[in-house]
Amino acid sequence: MGSTIIVGGFFGDEGKGKIVAHVAFADKPTIIARGGIGPNAGHTIEVRGQKFGVRMIPSGFVYANARLLIGAGVLVDPRVLLSEIELVGEAKRVGVDHRCAIIEQKHITLDKEDPHLSRTIGSTGTGCGPAAADRARRTTIQASEVQELAPFLTDAAAEINQALNAEENVILEGSQGFGISLYYGFFPYVTSKDTTASQIAADVGVGPTRIDETIVVFKTFPTRVGEGPFETQMSEEEAKKLQIEEFGTVTGRPRRIGWWDPKMAAYSAMINGATQVAITGLDKLDPNVRGVHEYDDLSTKVKTFLRQAEEEVGVPFTLLSTGPELAEIIDLRGEKLYHA
Numbered sequence: 001m002g003s004t005i006i007v008g009g010f011f012g013d014e015g016k017g018k019i020v021a022h023v024a025f026a027d028k029p030t031i032i033a034r035g036g037i038g039p040n041a042g043h044t045i046e047v048r049g050q051k052f053g054v055r056m057i058p059s060g061f062v063y064a065n066a067r068l069l070i071g072a073g074v075l076v077d078p079r080v081l082l083s084e085i086e087l088v089g090e091a092k093r094v095g096v097d098h099r100c101a102i103i104e105q106k107h108i109t110l111d112k113e114d115p116h117l118s119r120t121i122g123s124t125g126t127g128c129g130p131a132a133a134d135r136a137r138r139t140t141i142q143a144s145e146v147q148e149l150a151p152f153l154t155d156a157a158a159e160i161n162q163a164l165n166a167e168e169n170v171i172l173e174g175s176q177g178f179g180i181s182l183y184y185g186f187f188p189y190v191t192s193k194d195t196t197a198s199q200i201a202a203d204v205g206v207g208p209t210r211i212d213e214t215i216v217v218f219k220t221f222p223t224r225v226g227e228g229p230f231e232t233q234m235s236e237e238e239a240k241k242l243q244i245e246e247f248g249t250v251t252g253r254p255r256r257i258g259w260w261d262p263k264m265a266a267y268s269a270m271i272n273g274a275t276q277v278a279i280t281g282l283d284k285l286d287p288n289v290r291g292v293h294e295y296d297d298l299s300t301k302v303k304t305f306l307r308q309a310e311e312e313v314g315v316p317f318t319l320l321s322t323g324p325e326l327a328e329i330i331d332l333r334g335e336k337l338y339h340a
């Protein structure tokens with residue numbers, strides 16, 4: 001297998017956390033490395049009724065045998081990271097690239113108080129935008145300068161490339177989604193960095209020639225938090241009627257809900273260089289398929305949707321999620337379910 005990048009294809013919150021966790025149990029990587037922006041992300045993973053929300057450590061942490069790395073491109077809020085390490089008891093496995101830029105209180109304050117960021121853009125208030133700006137001005141401090149991070153410091157890029165040299169499996173985990181990429185999203189209603197697969201590879205220090213698989217994650221009903229265009233958005237009443245409302249992991253804000261968008265999905269798959277698609281929320285399309293493990297047991301409605309969507313996107317749909325639980329998935333990559 002080698003290296004697999006997992007990124008969001010819509011506006012974030014596609015369920016990357018759950019997909020990363022599944023691929024980890026199935027592929028047994030020695031390293032799961034997090035790229036992406038910073039603690040503005042919120043990944044949710046549900047395992048046997050227990051729900052975890054993480055913002056900094058890779059969501060693959062539920063798979064116990066991988067080293068958990070944070071790539072140099074990621075903005076680190078030491079308080080968030082240290083509290084997550086404590087919460088999940090993962091001190092031994094975590095490594096932070098010594099070059100990560102640090103989010104300080106002043107960045108969080110500015111993110112919350114600047115009306116352009118907090119109101120016009122609707123930022124998460126986690127300090128990511130102001131810290132990214134300071135990083136570009138070259139005034140941020142690096143992880144190597146933060147005493148509390150000393151036990152975790154590493155050269156994440158070197159570790160990952162060595163694992164690939166040894167033909168081990170590695171998962172490179174993105175955050176956010178294509179529609180809020182600084183370059184390819186709906187500017188200015190975007191986050192502070194690109195969110196595509198190429199950026200994730202750069203964040204963790206892996207060159208483009210070393211990427212084997214790129215899995216783009218979509219959800220049957222895309223969602224968006226914060227401001228900005230959302231072409232297929234439905235009304236709150238429609239979402240309520242369909243019982244598909246959602247709330248943000250980090251902010252608790254209600255997510256705007258939309259209909260499946262084939263045009264955006266195809267464009268996003270193209271720029272991400274998708275080799276596979278993971279789709280979540282099939283149970284939202286048809287509650288009868290909740291928890292289904294076999295493709296043949298899916299309903300005609302869901303199969304018809306999948307056939308059409310696969311044709312529209314032009315990339316094989318290999319991971320079909322039938323509920324929020326880790327085990328609620330159909331893996332068509334020819335692997336068996338290791339965690340069921």
Ligand code: GTP
Pocket residue numbers: 008011012013014015016017018040041042043044045046174175176177249279280281282283284321322323324325
């Ligand atoms: P960001 O990195 O913040 O973009 O988040 P994410 O992509 O990891 O997604 P997040 O966890 O924020 O949101 C996805 C939500 O959908 C979570 O509450 C998951 O538990 C849930 N989820 C994942 N897969 C499925 C599925 O197949 N069906 C249903 N109903 N929910 C799912």
Ligand code: IMP
Pocket residue numbers: 011012013037040041042121122123124125126128129175176180189190191192224225226227
């Ligand atoms: P920022 O990344 O906090 O600066 O927020 C900029 C925009 O990106 C806002 O519209 C946020 O709601 C959105 N955003 C940032 N992180 C996420 C995420 O993890 N999921 C969904 N939207 C996000």
Ligand code: MG
Pocket residue numbers: 012013041042043044249
């Ligand atoms: Mg999220």
